[in-house]
Amino acid sequence: MLTGLLTPPLPEELKTAVSLLVAFVLATLIGAERQYRQRTAGLRTAVLVAVGASAFVNLGIRLTGPDRGVKTVAYVISGIGFLGAGVIMKEGMNVRGLNTAATLWCSASVGAFAGADLQLEACLVTGAVLACNTLLRPLVNAIDRAPLREDQTEATYEVQVTTAPSEAGPAQDLLVERLEAASYPVSNLVIEERGGNAINVVATLMASTVNAGELDAVIAELSRAPGIRHATWAIQNSD
Template sequence: MNEIEIVVRIASALALGTVIGLERQWRARMAGLRTNSLVCLGAALFVVLSAMTPGDASPSRVAAQVVSGVGFLGAGVIIRDGASLRGINTAATLWGSAAVGSLCGAGLYLPAALGAGAIVVANLALRPVARTVERHSRVGTDPEEPVHYDFKAICRDADEAHVRALVVQAVSTGGFALRGVHSEDIDASGKVTVTARLAATRRDDKVFETAVSRLSLEPGVSSVSWRVATRDEVDL
């Protein structure tokens, strides 16, 4: 492999990584233009190094190690947001950038260009499709059967009335229907469990995560939690 071929392989990796990164930068994602460009370029450099090194360092073996390394890098951009995860799509894009860079490092320019184009198209064209499917989906339930939630707060006995009002206020938003609220003493501990049962046409956990954060700041509240009620519990 001569010097011109090395330059072409590295330059093509940088160019295709930039194409992928432009879309991520435009959407203001955590891993944007520079990150995707560097991942693609780094993968190409490793493969070029293996191609120039005689012995056991074959390009396919080095590419396998690149995949493992990028996996750790992608895990760093995944963030837990309540009950959901953010950054998975960005991590997958980084993984694809590494694959494109590996192809460039191996001199397979056509598959690399097609792969980079497919990644950009997937991020752009499939986004509205995914939103449309999400709007019309019913997560974990039939369209005719609502989702039931139990929202529970443990507080001091003296704060029961105040906490009941806060629980109702915190969860009676976002299209949820309040089915009932009841309180129960916890032995002789001087504490009370306030439980609210709610129903919704589709599952939406973010409202409850926000309510948990809000009630946790109350001085009289010692514990706040929520869960999806089972069908057997709803029928009781």
């Protein structure tokens, strides 16, 4: 009791300053790693997200109290979701920026903890984020380099044949027939213009796993068929 009387609580303004400073410092650690990796959202973005989250959470708590301040945290989470969507880019079948968006989301959580005067928790989240983006990188690289058979993956498979425009109809029928005979039904079939009096007939398989030897056999058979200039198959990784 005597200690509490001798050390009065900090003014609210000073608490806010401490929260913003903690959010700034911790987000700098997260953003510096992103900047070093030359990611789309780097140092300044991570710091701004954390400081902004800290400011809004602190403001919500000061205006409405700790209980109703939870609503402010919910609004921060949804708002960061829209911001993160801006750094996600889709290039064909590939999606880039998911890790950067997730890092921004985590930076906001660091700021939210700091804004709620939970400084230790903010430090713990920062350490976890840095560990995910640094310590897990060698494991990710090792997994990516590990050989994996096609029948052990779940992906989108395409079989393509090249033929003359006048042979498009028979080529489609032959492609579907050979794939179904090999127990690989087709989910989609498109014709792509190549120019130079040639077209591609592309069949997307319904199967998400295949046997490479079976598809190679189908390709070899299609390559020998009359009117087929070239045949191949390709894999597009799923998310």
